[in-house]
Amino acid sequence: MPAAIASAADYLSRQPVTEITVSLGDEAGELKFFPNLLEFESGKRYKLVLKNPSSQKHYFTAKNFADASWTQTVEAGNVEIKGAIYELELKPGARAEWMFVPMKSGTYNLRGTVAGHTEAGMMGKITIAS
Numbered sequence: 001m002p003a004a005i006a007s008a009a010d011y012l013s014r015q016p017v018t019e020i021t022v023s024l025g026d027e028a029g030e031l032k033f034f035p036n037l038l039e040f041e042s043g044k045r046y047k048l049v050l051k052n053p054s055s056q057k058h059y060f061t062a063k064n065f066a067d068a069s070w071t072q073t074v075e076a077g078n079v080e081i082k083g084a085i086y087e088l089e090l091k092p093g094a095r096a097e098w099m100f101v102p103m104k105s106g107t108y109n110l111r112g113t114v115a116g117h118t119e120a121g122m123m124g125k126i127t128i129a130s
């Protein structure tokens with residue numbers, strides 16, 4: 001990794017973190033994200049905690065948002081993943097933590113891409129404010 005990029009990543013990874021929790025579906029089986037409107041500020045570090053309290057699997061798909069962000073880590077179970085991420089699949093009862101820094105302002109789509117879920121209302125918007 002070039003030194004300038006390594007030091008930028010090192011700087012970003014030490015910023016204070018804001019934690020936000022999103023639920024994928026709910027106990028009643030509703031096909032929604034709670035909340036379904038997310039807003040972040042460019043250059044700040046976030047821990048997005050994703051939980052699936054429902055009895056079926058759900059996806060958290062936000063490719064363009066992921067492309068507009070710098071991902072530090074994704075943690076799920078005992079595994080920590082480093083590098084770009086576009087989509088997470090959460091099985092019933094699962095939990096994952098996505099540490100990232102939004103970089104490029106804009107409004108991005110969030111979708112649950114399990115067949116039929118987006119159509120049923122499992123969608124949202126993610127805004128990165130500058």
Ligand SMILES: [Cu+2]
Nearest residue numbers: 058059112117
């Ligand atoms: Cu879903």
